[in-house]
Amino acid sequence: MSKGTAVVVGVGAETGLGAALARRFAHEGMRVVISGRTEKRLRATAAGIDDAGGQVLIKVTDATREKDVVALFDEADVEADVELVVYNVGNNVAAPALDTTSELFEGLWRQNALGGFLVGREAARRLAPHQKGTILFTGATASLRARPPFIAFASAKAALRAVAQGLAREFAPKGLHIAHVVIDGAIQGEYAATNFADYVRSKGEDGLLVGPTNSI
Numbered sequence: 001m002s003k004g005t006a007v008v009v010g011v012g013a014e015t016g017l018g019a020a021l022a023r024r025f026a027h028e029g030m031r032v033v034i035s036g037r038t039e040k041r042l043r044a045t046a047a048g049i050d051d052a053g054g055q056v057l058i059k060v061t062d063a064t065r066e067k068d069v070v071a072l073f074d075e076a077d078v079e080a081d082v083e084l085v086v087y088n089v090g091n092n093v094a095a096p097a098l099d100t101t102s103e104l105f106e107g108l109w110r111q112n113a114l115g116g117f118l119v120g121r122e123a124a125r126r127l128a129p130h131q132k133g134t135i136l137f138t139g140a141t142a143s144l145r146a147r148p149p150f151i152a153f154a155s156a157k158a159a160l161r162a163v164a165q166g167l168a169r170e171f172a173p174k175g176l177h178i179a180h181v182v183i184d185g186a187i188q189g190e191y192a193a194t195n196f197a198d199y200v201r202s203k204g205e206d207g208l209l210v211g212p213t214n215s216i
Contacts, residue, residue, distance in 0.1 A: 003029045008022045010088030011034040012038065019034075019045040023052075023054075033057045036060070046058050057075075059071075069122050082127065082133070084136075085135045086136045087138065090160070092140070092142075092153050093108060094150060095150075109152075116163045127176055139180045143158055143160065
């Protein structure tokens with residue numbers, strides 16, 4: 001019997017954190033709803049969960065679009081059984097301040113702060129009446145301090161942290177557990193290898209956080 005539904009927003013590569021969390025929640029007996037912008041990647045992660053006997057539903061979602069987020073929760077919470085929500089969206093882009101366009105700055109803010117707010121709000125809207133549930137937000141080292149060439153990313157991640165703090169203070173008295181979790185380092189996997197190849201090489205064999213496995 002399912003132990004409730006977990007919604008993971010921001011599932012990309014199978015070696016990424018979002019996919020690993022989805023596998024873990026499925027392993028614990030939860031029905032898992034995974035969402036992201038790329039259907040092919042969602043299907044790859046879902047296939048692994050399904051093959052291992054887990055319950056999984058995919059939903060292509062742009063977390064920065066309000067109607068997409070509302071539709072995601074309308075479908076995920078059809079039986080009012082959502083108990084856990086994870087917001088794991090937010091790409092990192094290296095750009096010195098003088099090379100950071102307003103479009104880049106705003107884009108990172110939308111992925112992190114705006115998307116986090118929309119998902120957190122809709123999750124709280126559905127969980128609060130039941131006076132229970134957990135909402136988790138993925139943070140980074142940049143959530144706590146900014147340094148070049150990641151000023152735009154740090155600003156966006158710090159804003160997400162503020163969103164999580166505000167939601168926690170508002171909804172903790174209503175029975176919700178809301179946390180912002182700082183991942184203090186790069187995770188070994190496809191994303192880091194593709195986007196920060198020089199950095200990965202500079203860290204050496206054991207310099208990154210251990211990448212998750214593909215099994216549940």
